Amino acid sequence: xxxxxxxxxxxxxxxxxxxxxxxxxxxxxxxxxxxxxxxxxxxxxxxxxxxxxxxxxxxxxxxxxxxxxxxxxxxxxxxxxxxxxxxxxxxxxxxxxxxxxxxxxxxxxxxxxxxxxxxxxxxxxxxxxxxxxxxxxxxxxxxxxxxxxxxxxxxxxxxxxxxxxxxxxxxxxxxxxxxxxxxx
Numbered sequence: 001x002x003x004x005x006x007x008x009x010x011x012x013x014x015x016x017x018x019x020x021x022x023x024x025x026x027x028x029x030x031x032x033x034x035x036x037x038x039x040x041x042x043x044x045x046x047x048x049x050x051x052x053x054x055x056x057x058x059x060x061x062x063x064x065x066x067x068x069x070x071x072x073x074x075x076x077x078x079x080x081x082x083x084x085x086x087x088x089x090x091x092x093x094x095x096x097x098x099x100x101x102x103x104x105x106x107x108x109x110x111x112x113x114x115x116x117x118x119x120x121x122x123x124x125x126x127x128x129x130x131x132x133x134x135x136x137x138x139x140x141x142x143x144x145x146x147x148x149x150x151x152x153x154x155x156x157x158x159x160x161x162x163x164x165x166x167x168x169x170x171x172x173x174x175x176x177x178x179x180x181x182x183x184x
Contacts, residue, residue: 002085002087002088002090002111003031003086003087003088003091003092003093004087004091004092004093004111004113004180004181004183005083005087005092005093005095005105005109005111005112005113006092006093006095006112006113006114006115006176006180007095007097007102007106007109007112007113007114007115008020008049008094008095008096008097008101008115008117008172008175008181009096009097009098009102009114009116009117009149010116010117011099011119011124011142011143012073012124012128012142013123013124013125013126013127013128013131014117014118014119014124014162015049015117015119015120015127015162015166015169016085016134017095017096017126018162018166018170019117019162019166019170019173020034020048020096020159022149022166022167022173022174023170023173023177024093026170026171026176027111027174029073030092030178030181031091031092031181032091032092032093032094032177032181033086033091033093033094034048034093034094034095035080035082035083035086035094035095036048036050036080037049037077037078037079037095038050038057038060038066038078038079038080039051039075039076039077039078040052040053040054040057040075040076040109041053041075045140052076053079053178054076054108056112057076057078057119058148059158060078061076061078061169063129064079064081065070065078065081065085066080066081067079067080067081067082067084067108068083068095068097068104068108069096069106070100070101070104072098072100073142075145077098079095079097082119083095083182084105086132087109087130090141092180092181094177099116099148099149102149102150102151103113103150106151106152106155110155112156113155113156113158113176113180114138114151114155114156114157114158115157115160115173115176116130116147116149116157116158116159116160117160117162117169117173118159118160118161118162118163119161119162119163120161120163121143123162123163124143125139125143125145128143138178160172160173160176163182174178
């Protein structure tokens with residue numbers, strides 16, 4: 001039996017972590033796993049991840065312990081190889097990925113369903129500013145960078161606008177996850 005990968009991506013500030021958290025609360029007990037990310041950033045700040053030092057990340061990477069990995073904004077991100085075991089057991093697995101590394105994810109998981117989460121530019125700016133992780137100049141540079149992605153023919157894409165109430169976008173995302181889980 002083979003599970004379904006749901007690859008969630010979108011610009012910083014679009015609310016991907018909020019949608020993942022919302023869905024986690026709404027679908028307990030279903031055959032859905034939300035993969036945590038390994039990131040070379042301290043834990044906290046509203047994101048569910050495992051914090052690693054640069055050295056720890058490099059060592060895990062050298063050992064082949066990441067199914068997916070990428071670098072962005074001076075940080076390294078990884079999804080552990082446990083992802084493959086979950087998929088092999090028939091689970092629907094949700095990952096918070098990167099638009100810039102979509103091609104690598106699809107090369108390894110060609111049946112992945114892709115979810116692009118976005119929000120209006122003024123909403124993105126307000127959310128990034130509220131996080132206070134970056135200077136206003138860094139926020140402006142992040143907003144100016146619109147990572148492009150191309151979707152190969154036959155790959156499922158769902159676009160979710162998370163500019164408004166979390167519940168509205170959250171329910172749309174939960175529906176995507178439930179639909180994937182029932183297709184296993």
